[in-house]
Amino acid sequence: MFAYIVRRLFAGVIMLVAMSMMTFVLFFASPIDPARFACGKICSPQQIAQVRKGLGFDRPVWEQWKDFAVGVVKGRDYPADKSLQKSAPNLVAHCAAPCLGYSNVNVTTVRDEFKTRIPVSFSLAIMAFIMWIVGGVGLGVIAALTKGSIIDRSVVGVSLVFFAFPTFFVGLFLLKFLAIKWGIFPVPNYVSIANGGVWNWLVNLVLPGLTLALFYMAGYVRMSRAFVLESMGEDYLRTAKAKGLAPRKILFKHTMRAALTPLVTMAGLDLAGLLGGAIITERVFNYNGLGKLAVDSIAVYDLPTIVGLVLLLGSFVIVANIVVDILYAFIDPRVRVG
Amino acid sequence: MTEMDPAVGAPVAEPALAEHHAASRRNPDAQQVLSVENLRMYFPVKTSGIIRRTVGHVQAVDGVSFQVPAGGSLGLVGESGCGKSTTGRLITRLLRPTGGRIDFDGRDIAQLSQRELLPLRREIQMIFQDPATSLNPRHTVGAIVGAPLQIHKVLPKDKIIPRVQELLEIVGLNPEHYNRYPHEFSGGQRQRIGIARALTLQPKLLVADEPVSALDVSIQAQVINLLQDVQNEFGIGFLFIAHDLAVVRHFCPEVAVMYLGKIVEIADRETLYLRPHHPYTQALLSAVPDVKQAAIGGRRERIRLEGDVPSPILPPSGCRFRTRCAIAQEICAKVEPPLLQIAPRHKVACHFAGELGHAPKEPVTMKVCGVDAHGAPVPGEVPDVQLNEPGFSDRWMDLKTGQLTGA
Amino acid sequence: MSFLSVRDLVVHFPTVDGVVKATEGLSYELDRGKTLGIVGESGSGKSVSSSAILGLHRGTNAQVSGEIFLDGVDLLKINDESIRRKRGREVSMIFQDPLSAMHPYYTVGNQIMEAYRIHHDVSKKQARARTIEMLERVGIPQPDRRVDDYPHQFSGGMRQRAMIAMALINDPGLLIADEPTTALDVTVQAQILDLLQDLQREFNSAIIIITHDLGVVAEMADDVLVMYAGRAVEYGPTKEILVHPEMPYTWGLLSSVPDVVGDTDAKLIPIRGNPPSLLSPPPGCAFHTRCDHRDKVPGDLCRTTVPELTPARAGGNHTKRCHLANPDEVYATEVLPEIAPETLEEQG
Known part of the structure; x- marks a missing residue:
């Protein structure tokens, strides 16, 4: 098992290296000159060249990538150009290892930026995750057990409606009615546990969490319904019935365990994707999470932040994949490796 | 539908x-x-x-x-x-x-x-x-x-x-x-x-x-x-x-x-089904439930094979069937039996090849394998057997005499 | 009354396309210590009729009628909870594919213990001891160790042994074995059939063995029931039916299966066509579309009238569902010479 994890992690690191390279290449493949963009509207060619040098965009792509890679391992100073460092030593920013880069736009290291953003996105993701797992699986199982009835149809139908509506619509709808018009919830505004306590943190997360959860829930309702129905046709459930097991026990001990295992994969990967930020929901509720950061940094061609986000998201997904596989080995004895 | x-x-x-x-x-x-x-x-x-x-x-x-x-x-x-x-x-x-x-x-x-x-x-x-x-x-x-x-x-x-x-x-x-x-x-x-x-x-x-x-x-x-x-x-x-x-x-x-990955017996249909010489073939045939037999006189006596087929990763030494064979002896663990031709169109890979209930006391393969009855190599004896020749030869070993004969 | 007495059992499944008549008016009797073989092809209703004994169709849209008396109690009349208490305790079932019949996530021991603890109020430790004892009884080596293995760690034969242990742990009076050896190799099949017979002697249980293999029936069963399109077409003592079959479908089964003994030049005479749909079975005798002998029956009888299950000429409790007036003669002069010339010579 340990060897398996090491092997997977090793493959994951190689994947991240390749992803960072791709990001550099794609960034410079864009028709828009990032230096010109950073310089502003009225800018002479000399100023653009100066900015380009300051951002380090004047050198070949692969050299920039090399500097970045070295920075991850050893840390580095910004700007990279030695002559610029000499001319303005007070402006030199040090970025300690593991350095993901320094954002001139946000005037801080990418790592520090992440530190303030991650709790927001994580809180949101976990809140939504709990909601959609409980709701989605619960409703899915109920739908499966009442297959063909009016309950089944309405559960599937309603979840589909929420899936079909765009997230920003559902978000704004909830915001308008539940928060602003009826005042059931406060207008959400992220409060960390350290600042406002658990209750405040939680209450402020309900609406954005629900917005996300409603979107994801539809898939989980349908999947868990299908998996439960599928496993109800399994031979071993007939065996369980034939030995005289009570229906409740058949459902909880035999059906559910087999039916819900495949959901682990889905749930793990969905959660990993969401940990990297929910772009639309964060914008609707004005949460300063990773998703909002991604949109903002792309809009202003902030290469260090973009590369950092790509790697962060990539590693979430890679780790989630490994965790899912490990979980599987615990759930399903057949996949246990040596 | x-x-x-x-x-x-x-x-x-x-x-x-x-x-x-x-x-x-x-x-x-x-x-x-x-x-x-x-x-x-x-x-x-x-x-x-x-x-x-x-x-x-x-x-x-x-x-x-x-x-x-x-x-x-x-x-x-x-x-x-x-x-x-x-x-x-x-x-x-x-x-x-x-x-x-x-x-x-x-x-x-x-x-x-x-x-x-x-x-x-x-x-x-x-x-x-x-x-x-x-x-x-x-x-x-x-x-x-x-x-x-x-x-x-x-x-x-x-x-x-x-x-x-x-x-x-x-x-x-x-x-x-x-x-x-x-x-x-x-x-x-x-x-x-x-x-x-x-x-x-x-x-x-x-x-x-x-x-x-x-x-x-x-x-x-x-x-x-x-x-x-x-x-x-x-x-x-x-x-x-x-x-x-x-x-x-x-x-x-x-x-x-x-x-277990090897041919143990190959023969024309009449020989294989009526006079199988390998204990595995015999067991296999006796295990087949048979309508006509049962209709006339009840069940045939079955040869019971105990246990399961061993792992093909670590097959038994010598003869692969020996772990479940009723007539296996010392030699079977030591020497792999060659697929020996014993009739014009009959080859069998068993040291004690013989019809059911008539297995020979001495291994029939001693000479071709150059070993004694316990499977120990006999000095000077050279194994002379073409192990993996496809098809049948004109000459074969007569089980009764132990000599090569031919058509 | 016999230990098990099934009378006029009907199982219908309504579907959007119409009613699937899986079993039509099936009756049979079985005593303790005896084995009944139910033979038929897929879709003949042999499995469906047997699951009805355990009430496995309850809670589905199946329509079941008739009477199933087990030890004097009509299993179709009692409520769901009562039938649940009988499952596994008075009637047990083993299935064709022991791998899919066991839950892959629980150990073999766990699943057998569960079967015991449903019907016995004992501690886990006692149940475990009983499970190991039972595994040993069905011939699993090192049962105290293998009890903690998962089904996938067992070989096919061992899994079926474990299923048998699970089925017999409560010492039920009736065991239904649904194609118990179809998925197994022939030497393993022989082991399992031997085991079933040994256990039957020991526990004096009644066994219903459902199979498509006449060979298995010939070796195991005291009585045979041949099913075709949901109906019994021939029923009687095994030996009687194998030596003097009276129904052309049974002849077809006998003549279409090759053998390991006898004449190597014997022909295989297949039953032509395909098994009928249970949704719209042919009128009259369901087998008439595939029957080579329907023209020997005067008039349109085979095409219009379902034959009654009547006593065969050979007498005794051998019954058949066929309009043919002289089946013995047809069999002896037309069928036997084709499929087993050597048996004729032996008999002179």
Whole structure:
């Protein structure tokens, strides 16, 4: 098992290296000159060249990538150009290892930026995750057990409606009615546990969490319904019935365990994707999470932040994949490796 | 539901073949269409360490030799995991063997590349066990049966459909049904489609892997008879792989029995079923429940085989069957018994080869293996046995005298 | 009354396309210590009728009627809870594919213990001891160790042994074995059949063995019931039916199966066509569409009238469902010479 994890992690690191390279290449493949963009509207060619040098965009792509890679391992100073460092030593920013880069736009290291953003996105993701797992699986199982009835149809139908509506619509709808018009919830505004306590943190997360959860829930309702129905046709459930097991026990001990295992994969990967930020929901509720950061940094061609986000998201997904596989080995004895 | 479509379920069109259904006989003058020599397939077993090393091999097929005469058939029987299906996949070259020769029509195809194999794929075709999964559900029967003609560019496009209809008629299906989908047919009819597909390119050799075991009993006989008619009509050589000893006996004049990757006995049908000389063959035959026997005088005495087949990763030393063999002795653990020819068309791999209840006291293989009765090498004696010669020789060892004799 | 007495059992499944008549008016009797073989092809209703004994169709849309008396109690009349208490305790069942019949996530021991603890109020420790004892009884080596293995760690034969242990742990009076050896190799099949017979002697249980293999029936069963399209077409003592079969479908079954002994030149005479749809079975005798002898019956009888299950000429409790007036003669002069010329010579 340990060897398996090491092997997977090793493959994951190689994947991240390749992803960072791709990001550099794609960034410079864009028709828009990032230096010109950073310089502003009225800018002479000399100023653009100066900015380009300051951002380090004047050198070949692969050299920039090399500097970045070295920075991850050893840390580095910004700007990279030695002559610029000499001319303005007070402006030199040090970025300690593991350095993901320094954002001139946000005037801080990418790592520090992440530190303030991650709790927001994580809180949101976990809140939504709990909601959609409980709701989605619960409703899915109920739908499966009442297959063909009016309950089944309405559960599937309603979840589909929420899936079909765009997230920003559902978000704004909830915001308008539940928060602003009826005042059931406060207008959400992220409060960390350290600042406002658990209750405040939680209450402020309900609406954005629900917005996300409603979107994801539809898939989980349908999947868990299908998996439960599928496993109800399994031979071993007939065996369980034939030995005289009570229906409740058949459902909880035999059906559910087999039916819900495949959901682990889905749930793990969905959660990993969401940990990297929910772009639309964060914008609707004005949460300063990773998703909002991604949109903002792309809009202003902030290469260090973009590369950092790509790697962060990539590693979430890679780790989630490994965790899912490990979980599987615990759930399903057949996949246990040596 | 549509499977029961009355139009399809109606009695099938009368086969265009002459219906003799006679059990095929061995033609002693036939050339060998397939000659397999010392065929081996080892699947590596890897560690689960950080760097995955190969720590062993599953010896799925280990030194198998046999021949299939042109237009004749050889049966390959054995229980699950004995390597019979792997052998079939090696011969159709769905797998590349670890070693050995596969002489097809006088040419060794064992190590040919996929590109070199392309023309040969016309000549060697395969029929699979489960007609439900081996036919693409999204293609019509016409497309399935006609695909080989298109791929190999044998016929111009407008000639394909008439040819497909002709083939459907041969296998006893309504030729007008070429534009239906596989699910509209019953299991037996789907197997007929599989046979039509295999016949499309007029192959010289058909590898049939459990062609009837997924079918209902009353349908099995229909398909077996069809295969027999097809064989007689087109002179196709068959390698007939099955676990059902009765079906193989009915179809094949010559039968090889496999156990744990090796052939333990190979003989003509009469010898193998009436006077098997290997204890495994004897056990296998005695285990088959038999209607007629039971109807007349109750159950036959069974040879009980204890336990399960050992792992093919670490097969027992010497004779692989010895762990479950009632007559095994010291020598069986030490020396691997050669596949010894003991009659004109009978080879057996057992130190104590003999008819049931008449196993010899001394190993019959002492001389050929150059060992004494306990399996210890005898100084000066040189083993003189061709282990993996495919086919039969003119000279064999007489079990009674222990001498080489010949015809 | 016999230990098990099934009378006029009907199982129908309504579907959008119509009613699937899986079992029509099936009756049979079985005593303790005896074995009944139910033979038929897929879709003949042999499995469906047997699951009805355990009430496995309850809660589905199946329509079951008739009477199933087990030890004097009509299993179709009692409520769901009562039938649940009988499952596994008075009637047990083993299935064709022991791998899919066991839950892949629980150990073999766990699943067998569960079967015991449903019906016995004992501690886990006692149940475990009983499970190991039972595994040993069915011939699993090192049962105290293998009890903690998962089903996939067992070989096919061992899994079926474990299923038998699970089925017999509560010492039920009736065991239904649904194709118990179809998925197994022939030597393993022999082991399992031997085991079933040994256990039957030991526990004096009644066994219903459902199979398509006449060979298995010939070796195991005291009585045979041949089913076709949901109906019994021939029923009687095994020996009687194998030596003097009276129904053309049974002849077909006998003549279409190759053998490992006897004449190698014997022909296989298949039953032509395909099994009928249970949705719209042919009128009259369901077998008439595939029967070679229907023209020997005067008039349109085979095509119009379902034959009654009547006593065969051979007498005794051998019954058959066929209009043929002289089945013995037809069998002796037309069928036997084709399929087993050597038996004729032996008999002179």
